[in-house]
Amino acid sequence: MLTIGRLHLVTDVSPGRDVPATVAAALAGGVDTVQVRVGSEISDRAAYELAGVVLGLCRAAGVTCLVNDRLHVALAVGADGGHVGDTDLPVAAARAVLGPHAVLGATARDPESARRAVAAGADYLGTGPAYVSTTKTTLPAPIGPAGVAAVAAAVPVPVIAIGGVTEETAAALRAAGAHGVAVVAAICSAPDPRDAAARLKRAVTP
Ligand SMILES: Cc1ncc(COP(=O)(O)OP(=O)(O)O)c(N)n1
Ligand SMILES: Cc1nc(C(=O)O)sc1CCOP(=O)(O)O
Numbered sequence: 001m002l003t004i005g006r007l008h009l010v011t012d013v014s015p016g017r018d019v020p021a022t023v024a025a026a027l028a029g030g031v032d033t034v035q036v037r038v039g040s041e042i043s044d045r046a047a048y049e050l051a052g053v054v055l056g057l058c059r060a061a062g063v064t065c066l067v068n069d070r071l072h073v074a075l076a077v078g079a080d081g082g083h084v085g086d087t088d089l090p091v092a093a094a095r096a097v098l099g100p101h102a103v104l105g106a107t108a109r110d111p112e113s114a115r116r117a118v119a120a121g122a123d124y125l126g127t128g129p130a131y132v133s134t135t136k137t138t139l140p141a142p143i144g145p146a147g148v149a150a151v152a153a154a155v156p157v158p159v160i161a162i163g164g165v166t167e168e169t170a171a172a173l174r175a176a177g178a179h180g181v182a183v184v185a186a187i188c189s190a191p192d193p194r195d196a197a198a199r200l201k202r203a204v205t206p
């Protein structure tokens with residue numbers, strides 16, 4: 001059975017990024033889960049092709065590869081699973097699509113929605129925004145370590161803190177009960193993504 005990693009890289013949707021190069025560097029630095037996330041303007045064909053390349057890098061590194069939102073792409077490339085949020089397929093439907101053995105993550109921002117997501121079949125929860133995110137600007141107010149702690153205390157599955165997480169804040173989120181963290185900018189916008197991933201990995205490793 002796949003375990004849920006402690007350092008998730010969510011790929012950057014900004015135009016002009018060399019996603020495979022960043023993923024390769026992040027894997028070398030110790031990222032243990034990669035979630036392929038593309039913008040809504042990206043075609044299914046392009047998403048499929050990118051996911052296939054990222055999956056190949058993850059397989060070579062022995063790392064879990066998930067696809068955000070587009071579960072048909074996850075299935076088509078043979079990824080390990082997917083991640084859904086409030087505007088995506090409901091968790092139970094996502095579980096039905098992916099099957100019983102895939103890794104399924106769901107976004108939950110409070111204890112009640114966290115309990116519902118787990119009851120519906122989520123293996124882990126993405127919880128946030130922990131802090132202000134420069135990557136996704138359409139988010140509710142940050143919930144901070146206290147909000148992450150409330151969700152983590154409510155469910156028996158790993159909780160992954162997301163949103164504005166940095167090397168400096170990762171340890172506080174772990175101390176609050178997060179199993180791990182998911183980041184975009186802290187790795188993808190770093191001058192040295194491999195070094196940034198290695199530092200984050202140290203911060204989330206018990
Ligand atoms: C680990 C993790 N947590 C939360 C999210 C956010 O998912 P969602 O709310 O569906 O928003 P989009 O990422 O689809 O814009 C995530 N992707 N990963
Ligand atoms: C895709 C996403 N979802 C979030 C949520 O809170 O649901 S925060 C986020 C973006 C995370 O990027 P960064 O590490 O650069 O803040």
Ligand SMILES: [Mg+2]
Pocket residue numbers: 068069083084085086087088
């Ligand atoms: Mg989504």
